[in-house]
Amino acid sequence: MEKIALLVTEEQKETIYSLFGYYNWDVNLVDSDNEIAKVTTLSTQTSDIVHEEIEDGIEENQFLIEQDQECEECPFCFCKPCNTSENNRQMWWESEPQCRHKRNHSLRKEKYKYFWTMMFHREAWKGDRYLLRKQAALERDPKFKNYTWHKRDIMPNCVLKLVRGWHPNPENITYMGHLWE
Structure with a gap:
């Protein structure tokens, strides 16, 4: 597996998630601030992402x-x-x-x-x-x-x-x- 670092807008991030979801690929987010990278696997099912956002109803900044x-x-x-x-x-x-x-x-x-x-x-x-x-x-x-x-x-x-x-x-x-x- 190869690492790729990207700085993207919210719209670009959603597009990437949609693309990965279309092919049923996993997105791994790497915390670059730590020397030992923590990898978080996110679901790329578009419906999962949309429903989670609606259910949470919380506007949280995950990209600072x-x-x-x-x-x-x-x-x-x-x-x-x-x-x-x-x-x-x-x-x-x-x-x-x-x-x-x-x-x-x-x-x-x-x-x-x-x-x-x-x-x-x-x-x-x-x-x-x-x-x-x-x-x-x-x-x-x-x-x-x-x-x-x-x-x-x-x-x-x-x-x-x-x-x-x-x-x-x-x-x-x-x-x-x-x-x-």
Whole structure:
């Protein structure tokens, strides 16, 4: 058996599990932090994975990306380096801005989901400063003044600026801003 090390997104991981499940192969996760590797065999039956996630109902980060302490912290996403930095460039990133169009909102939404996942794996959504910022934003919105639970996280300005640059609205259409639900 040969070892292969991969750094993958959540979507890529699910695709790999599906491929291995299709052929009834086992996936062995190796804990690379230990000198003596612990190997965990996971079921690749797609139905098993989906049902376990639904039954658990718990959102747990099983893949953590450490912050680089030598990099400067972004004042918007509180990550080191910033999620929009070239150091974090992903294959799905746009290489050049697209034309202004009224349907770009759907393209932006897709990119925001990818950035949400990047922030999730850096545990940026759990940071005290982010939670304070989110609470302050909730308190500014009169509809949600008495709510403590809400469905969405606030995308940081660094991400908004980059993604809106990739997929801009036409000049006569303003951006919607943050929607809580």
